[in-house]
Amino acid sequence: MHLVKTERLQQADEVEPAPSSAWLTGAAAWFVPGLGHLLLKRWWRALLMGGAVWACFFVGMAMGGHLFDLYAEGSSTLLQVPPMIANLGTGILYMVSWVFDYGFKDDPAQAARATYEYGNTFLLIAGLLNYLNMLDAFDIAAGRKP
């Protein structure tokens, strides 16, 4: 038992720290969905994984989905945090929408649309999928994944 623990500690010590380029690639992958894999010249991954995020986001917007921030009216700010973190995963897509105030308004007519909740789900999933993309790009850049 003690030997196993010692081996694990040694293995943990032997893990090389990720190079700064891996952190930059991860940041790029978060900021623009697909860019991380493009920088790594993983064209197909960039197209499929990045494309899935872009498609999810625009489908969600087309369905009338709602983006979350901390300034929603009539509801607890704390409850806005988890979906906001998910939405933030889309990086520049979220930021551009925030700058132009598109998709953030609490509009009853929008909420009444049959596709409103579907749209919300697509927008949340777009961000969460992009977090996966970001981790994948980071792992590849750090040499932890082929």
Add this chain to the structure above:
Amino acid sequence: MTLFAGLASVVFGAMAKDTTRDRVLYGLKVFAEFMLIGLVLGWILYFIP
């Protein structure tokens, strides 16, 4: 639901496994699971008022 399952399974499939064949098979498996679970849950919720 199909679109959602398709997009999510593309990402899951592309991330996982080592060979292209394994990735495709895993993506198809995840897609089938999404669809099956979605339909089962849909029917269960249909009977719950």
